[in-house]
Amino acid sequence: xxxxxxxxxxxxxxxxxxxxxxxxxxxxxxxxxxxxxxxxxxxxxxxxxxxxxxxxxxxxxxxxxxxxxxxxxxxxxxxxxxxxxxxxxxxxxxxxxxxxxxxxxxxxxxxxxxxxxxxxxxxxxxxxxxxxxxxxxxxxxxxxxxxxxxxxxxxxxxxxxxxxxxxxxxxxxxxxxxxxxxxxxxxxxxxxxxxxxxxxxxxxxxxxxxxxxxxxxxxxxxxxxxxxxxxxxxxxxxxxxxxxxxxxxxxxxxxxxxxxxxxxxxxxxxxxxxxxxxxxxxxxxxxxxxxxxxxxxxx
Numbered sequence: 001x002x003x004x005x006x007x008x009x010x011x012x013x014x015x016x017x018x019x020x021x022x023x024x025x026x027x028x029x030x031x032x033x034x035x036x037x038x039x040x041x042x043x044x045x046x047x048x049x050x051x052x053x054x055x056x057x058x059x060x061x062x063x064x065x066x067x068x069x070x071x072x073x074x075x076x077x078x079x080x081x082x083x084x085x086x087x088x089x090x091x092x093x094x095x096x097x098x099x100x101x102x103x104x105x106x107x108x109x110x111x112x113x114x115x116x117x118x119x120x121x122x123x124x125x126x127x128x129x130x131x132x133x134x135x136x137x138x139x140x141x142x143x144x145x146x147x148x149x150x151x152x153x154x155x156x157x158x159x160x161x162x163x164x165x166x167x168x169x170x171x172x173x174x175x176x177x178x179x180x181x182x183x184x185x186x187x188x189x190x191x192x193x194x195x196x197x198x199x200x201x202x203x204x205x206x207x208x209x210x211x212x213x214x215x216x217x218x219x220x221x222x223x224x225x226x227x228x229x230x231x232x233x234x235x236x237x238x239x240x241x242x243x244x245x246x247x248x249x250x251x252x253x254x255x256x257x258x259x260x261x262x263x264x265x266x267x268x269x270x271x272x273x274x275x276x277x278x279x280x281x282x283x284x285x286x287x288x289x290x291x292x293x294x295x296x297x298x299x
Contacts, residue, residue, distance in 0.1 A: 044289060046126070051267035052119045058102075061265065062147045068262050069148030073155050075259060078105075079225040080161065087224045087260035089236045089253065092215040103162035105215070105220035106153070107229035108169060108177065109268040112186065113143035119268050128285070129269070131170075138173050138180075145184035158185040162222055164193055166214045166234070171198035179229055212237040230266035241275050 026220070055061055079085045079102075086097045087105075094223040107114050123129060137143075153163050169177055174194050181188050188194075195214040204213035210233060215295060218224060227235050238249045277283060277291040 031089065038194060044285060045291070046123050047289060048119060050122055052116050052123060055116045055266075056120070056266055064265055065147040065149070066150075068228075068264060069152040071108055071258070072228070073152050076161070076225065077159065078158060079260075085223070085225060085260075087256065088215055088219050091237065092212055092217045093219050095220045097219070098225040100221060100223040101162060102160070102225050103164050103218065104153070104156050104229045105164045105166055105218060105224050106149075107231070107234040108165050108167040108181075109143075110146075110268070111228050111234070111264050112146060112149050112153075112165065112231045113180065113184070114146050115143050116268065117142065135170070135173060137172050139176050140167060141176055141180040141183065143180055143184075152184045153187050154185070161225065162189065162193075163187050164195065164222070165216055166179050166195045166211050166218070168197045168209050168211070171196040205239065207239075208236050209233075226260055226262060228264065229264045230264045231270050231272075233271060235261050235263075238271065241271050241279055243275065246272075246275065283298075 045065060062112070083098060086093060088097075106112050116135065118134065121133075121137075157163055165177075165181070165188075167177070174196055176189060177196070178188050178191065178194055181194075195217065197209055199214055199217070201217045204216055206213050215224075229235055232238055232246055232250055236249050236250040236253060238246055240246075240248075252263065273292075276295045277288045280288075283291075
């Protein structure tokens, strides 16, 4: 169901990479020119342009997704066979996993569905994310499945593994989201397969948009074999969204990367960005951009 990379084409590229020496691209394709035209007076360059262009057009992007989901599929049945295998953080495992039905847990946006057309629209209009436009995009049900995910989730479903989607799409977008997933060929067992933002979880205090309570809800019914996402918060609760807090949240679980947790690339948005400007979205765009530049390494 890749919208950019048919399976035969992916195979051809992968085979070529194994059998032939790579050909260096002309210098102009691997580094920017020495000088570029300045932006019009009063207009800042759009920080998201290259990120969205890469996500939509770079073959490397599609190959990363294919590689990730194919690798997960190759490991999945071994995870099912190991009764001690569980991919939930210890704080989210609130019921014993032994004897529970196996499941995989996936984020939706930029993990399962591609929303870069929405990001491209923002670049074209010069606007920024807002809930109304985002909801309108979701209701169009035009997001396409990312490479490899349909084949992987269908493989899981065929082997009796529940496919659960935990997303920060608002709960009132559940019907259009489930319809979008189904039309792209993703297995959806029913409304309970989608745990959106606003899902009530008894005896659990929701922290902002963190997914911990919903992972705890899943833990009451399932032994989670694998988790997939494009943000650290898709896997574990991040209490402080800064460099130190993000490192601290992930540190106990780095050994799970590539076996229980599978992280996908998203340079277009995510918690990593506001961590660079103290999570202050009220700051003017110019100030946010200045702080992002200040965060760069120059040696």
